Amino acid sequence: MIFVAEIYAAVDPEGTESRLLFGTDSWHTGSGGSPANTPVYGRLLQPANFERSIASGKMIFGLTEAGYGECTIANADGAFDVLTTYGVSGRDFRLWACEPTTSAFTFEAFPNFSTWVQIFHATMQSIVGDGNVLRVRLRERVWKMKQKVCPPFLGTGGVEGVAALTGTPKPVIYGGAYNASPVLLDPAYLTYMISATGDVSAHFLKDSGSVVARQLTSGAQENDGAASFAALQGTTIQIGHYLTHATSGTLKLGSPPVGQVTCDAASTVSDNPSDVMVAIAEAAGFPASGVYQQINSADFAAIESWGTTNDSHVGIYVRDDSTTYGQAIGAIAASIGAWVGFDRWGELRGAVVVDPSTMTSALDLTEADILSIKPVTSDDPGRGVPYGTITQKYPKNWTPQTNGLAGVVPSNVRKEVAKEYPLSAVTTCEQLSSSPPATVPITDQFLGAPDYLVESYGAGRRVTSTGSLEATVPAPGSQFAELLGVPRDWFEVTVPFRVSHHEDIEIGACMSVTHRRFGLSAGKQFLVTGIRYELSKKPTATFTLWG
Numbered sequence: 001m002i003f004v005a006e007i008y009a010a011v012d013p014e015g016t017e018s019r020l021l022f023g024t025d026s027w028h029t030g031s032g033g034s035p036a037n038t039p040v041y042g043r044l045l046q047p048a049n050f051e052r053s054i055a056s057g058k059m060i061f062g063l064t065e066a067g068y069g070e071c072t073i074a075n076a077d078g079a080f081d082v083l084t085t086y087g088v089s090g091r092d093f094r095l096w097a098c099e100p101t102t103s104a105f106t107f108e109a110f111p112n113f114s115t116w117v118q119i120f121h122a123t124m125q126s127i128v129g130d131g132n133v134l135r136v137r138l139r140e141r142v143w144k145m146k147q148k149v150c151p152p153f154l155g156t157g158g159v160e161g162v163a164a165l166t167g168t169p170k171p172v173i174y175g176g177a178y179n180a181s182p183v184l185l186d187p188a189y190l191t192y193m194i195s196a197t198g199d200v201s202a203h204f205l206k207d208s209g210s211v212v213a214r215q216l217t218s219g220a221q222e223n224d225g226a227a228s229f230a231a232l233q234g235t236t237i238q239i240g241h242y243l244t245h246a247t248s249g250t251l252k253l254g255s256p257p258v259g260q261v262t263c264d265a266a267s268t269v270s271d272n273p274s275d276v277m278v279a280i281a282e283a284a285g286f287p288a289s290g291v292y293q294q295i296n297s298a299d300f301a302a303i304e305s306w307g308t309t310n311d312s313h314v315g316i317y318v319r320d321d322s323t324t325y326g327q328a329i330g331a332i333a334a335s336i337g338a339w340v341g342f343d344r345w346g347e348l349r350g351a352v353v354v355d356p357s358t359m360t361s362a363l364d365l366t367e368a369d370i371l372s373i374k375p376v377t378s379d380d381p382g383r384g385v386p387y388g389t390i391t392q393k394y395p396k397n398w399t400p401q402t403n404g405l406a407g408v409v410p411s412n413v414r415k416e417v418a419k420e421y422p423l424s425a426v427t428t429c430e431q432l433s434s435s436p437p438a439t440v441p442i443t444d445q446f447l448g449a450p451d452y453l454v455e456s457y458g459a460g461r462r463v464t465s466t467g468s469l470e471a472t473v474p475a476p477g478s479q480f481a482e483l484l485g486v487p488r489d490w491f492e493v494t495v496p497f498r499v500s501h502h503e504d505i506e507i508g509a510c511m512s513v514t515h516r517r518f519g520l521s522a523g524k525q526f527l528v529t530g531i532r533y534e535l536s537k538k539p540t541a542t543f544t545l546w547g
Contacts, residue, residue, distance in 0.1 A: 429485020
């Protein structure tokens, strides 16, 4: 097994970038290599250990996380002391591996994709030395997901708000948001911002819970009631009415409100879970198309199809200084029973979780392939015990109101608008009895089976001050019950690291395991929820499996 660390470094004050190659063997790339005619220094001591897992706190749902350690390079002779002075923070680091056993293998053609495999793509924090070794400190390339969602108001007027808003977070909405609170931009104009993203319209605006009429333009209620925000600001609005400009994510009132202003905001693009997650990823800086595309279109097309079939509508409203893009996209994924994360190429992938027995196995392991296997206990509240019921709370009420409501609001609406999640749906988890076959509650066997709570990010709306709340759960309760309401196994399986395995297996892939112990003698398929690579000395891969 041969490893190569590819380091990108800025070597001068002008930021001129150079690529350096360090391998577990020494050689020289040829004219067809990339970079061409470049030495590979045989100084790589530890290629780097790393781990990826679905770790959202929702078991097998949400945003995957990645952790990287250090790459160490021999430097007892001081030949590469200068590396510690180069600019590497935020620059790319790639780790490659190959098994030089095929006729197609050549050192000179590195990295020929027919023989060389990219293990991962990270960024560097720094390179530090202790006189004997250089330590390349790595972090996930997806650090952009840790950026904060809400930009600050500049306080310069218009969509940047009055001076009093300077530095405060702008509201941001992706998809649909029930009972969201627009932010007053300018009391003199009575203009409000719904979402700094734009392409969001304020439907069914309410003052103290009482619906305010939308002013007609060209005889209709248009999302863009004015040509621009500036035009909206200068438009005269009838008393007791409002007008929206969805393109800029703003609205204007015709008269001062009596109390709390809320609306059931809706994206003018889409509230399908796929489109919402892609919009969040794009806002974080991951292109969905073009030469530098980093979002897997096939994966999200499949999620979009699933969302259309299941009439799934989701959304999130943020106005704080702490919520990150990763938290936002993870919340949406968990809400529909999906995982989303980045693969070894830095591409965003995702899928709705299904029973692994219905999937196609990408890798079949037998006892002869396995160094060790052990059952593990999951980190869910039931610690591996099946769930007895699935309770889905929906839709998210972004402005709970316990007082200050107008007299026209009836008591049943008051009760709902006071709750963070006004509605709920409960699904009983069941399994087949042994004899005679019949459907029975899971609690017949597991008396302590807990309830699994899904605080969903479903969208909702209330068309009138007194009408019913219109909303559906983002994912069928039966889907969660089929996954979580039956006995499941968790295992950690360690095998020798092989390049072929790494090519076949990513988070979310299916793997089958056949072993004489743990009821696996006939083989069983699992979902890969975690991968840990130990690449120094005798390289190994440890898979966390659920099924």
